[in-house]
Amino acid sequence: MASKKKLRKIGDERREFKSEWTESFAFIANSNGLPTCLIYKEQLANNKKSNVERHFQIKHSQFATTYPIGDLRKKAVKELQESLKKSTTTFYSWLQSANTINIASFLVSQEIAKRGKPFTGVH
Ligand SMILES: [Zn+2]
Structure with a gap:
């Protein structure tokens, strides 16, 4: 009787974002731990080099050619990270002012209600 050991696949679920990818490929890990491109903020589905x-x-x-690996790329990646921080801050301040949008849509729905069927309260 031959006992066949099933080879357990290690890898896929154990993959983690490598910090060196930031300098080499302009990627950072997002809050889900997935690689996110600093250039277009695209998220990849898994941590595969x-x-x-x-x-x-x-x-x-073009980025790769403009900023060859080494100091130039390091600097460029750092700048991208800085601009990402700034845009995140902008996003949060936008969120804080988003209340005005709710008020606007509330007013619009009121307007639609007014122009539509009048409320009779009776069915
Ligand atoms: Zn990208």
Whole structure:
């Protein structure tokens, strides 16, 4: 009787974002721990180096050429991270002012209610 040991696949679920991908491919890990491109803020579905690398080389070949790996790229990536921080801040301040949007849509719905069937309260 041959006992066959099932080979457990390690890898897929154990993959983690590698910090070196930030400098090499301009990727950071988002709150879900998934790689997110700093250039277009695109999120990849899994932490696979080949995916990250391919995304960078195909979609951002110009960035790769403009900022060759090393100090130049490090600096460029750092600037991208800074601008991301700024845009996040902008987003939050936009959220805080989003109340006005709710008020506007409330007014619009009131307007529609007024123009539509009048409320009779009787059915
Ligand atoms: Zn990208």
